[in-house]
Amino acid sequence: MLKVEQISVSYDGSRILRDVSFEVPAQQLVCLMGRNGVGKSTALRSIVGLLKLGSGSIRLDGQEITSLAPPDRARLGIGYVPQGRDIFPNLTVLENLRIGAVARGRKLNGELDRVFQLFPVLKEMRQRKGGVLSGGQQQQLAMARALLTGPKLLILDEPTEGIQPSIIDEIEQTLRTIRSEGQMSILLVEQYLDFARALADRFYIMDRGAIAASGGVQDLNDEVIRKHLTV
């Protein structure tokens, strides 16, 4: 459903992505992996439209989206949770969630109940300011907000980074639930190997701005890990 073909991206003249190609098949969870600084977040930002490609193409369900602005890509069904906890600390949980839906001109009715089912803690905390939530709760809030835009493709950038194990387990369970419902494809950037292994159907590993390895999750063996993922 997402097809990234031969994309190249530069920052200030230095080439960050070199002819990167990968695919997310419908209803699958694909994990994009690699050490720090290899270009994972840059690849995601290119998909959501925050960076201009030097060359290459990005298609969503066959439609070329390369020249569309970020809000237009969101309207076509791309939901994005950036790295770090990108929530509004001075707005309540509920207000943070409303922004997600309003951005796409949607009304929140049953959908709010659905995300509260996925993240019960957000229901409990709905009147609290986003800034008082723990890091893990803020990550869940950012995910919930993206889900309220009704995406076909959910893109997550290192959702487990700096988060306590119990909440990592909750996030894993949530992604499992979403996937089992069969409505969404998921592109996950992740360095936490166990988490990636537990969830992914397929993986791609980046090294210095290029795809260095890929396969089904069963191919994510010790040799591949040693070569491309250990520091």
Ligand SMILES: Nc1ncnc2c1ncn2[C@@H]1O[C@H](COP(=O)(O)OP(=O)(O)O)[C@@H](O)[C@H]1O
């Ligand atoms: N806004 C920016 N301006 C210049 N260089 C950047 C910028 N953002 C990232 N980079 C560089 O691009 C490379 C890839 O970064 P990034 O995509 O964030 O890697 P990853 O997500 O894999 O850790 C790094 O060398 C980083 O220093």
Ligand SMILES: [Mg+2]
């Ligand atoms: Mg990154």
